[in-house]
Amino acid sequence: GGQQQRLCIARTIATRPDVILMDEPCSALDPIATSRIEDLMQGLRDEFTIIIVTHNMQQAARVSDRTAFFTARPDETTGNRTGLLVEFDKTNQIFGNPTDQRTEDYISGRFG
Structure with missing residues (x-):
């Protein structure tokens, strides 16, 4: 493999x-x-x-120095989904003490 x-x-x-x-x-x-x-x-x-x-959050935590968390949101005019950078920081910060609740919810499995 x-x-x-x-x-x-x-x-x-x-x-x-x-x-x-x-x-x-x-x-x-x-x-x-x-x-x-x-x-x-x-x-x-x-x-x-x-x-x-x-x-794969475990993989991201193992192999990265820095982590960015993106989500998608609908454009209010067109309804098309666009990417949104929610948080970017050192990996240990993102996984240990994220500053945005959406990041915390995703990495803990509460959403996504």
Whole structure:
């Protein structure tokens, strides 16, 4: 498990980007494969800025230095949903003592 993810990461770092964006990098992986991908991400963090999008709060807490929590809200005019940055801070602050109740509700599983 995780071979496709590791191959995609290898192809990405071969281009020496400034930033690597990973969208749900460990979705549908078993815990062992997830651990391998997270270890790889940890090994790359000194050379690359890595941005991950995940709904896995435990993973976010394990692998990130900083965390942003976004939610969506409907536009009052069009009704289209737009993204809203609720909170951004060091990961230990977000998970240990968030300043916004919406963040607390999400990371504690009360909503989302």
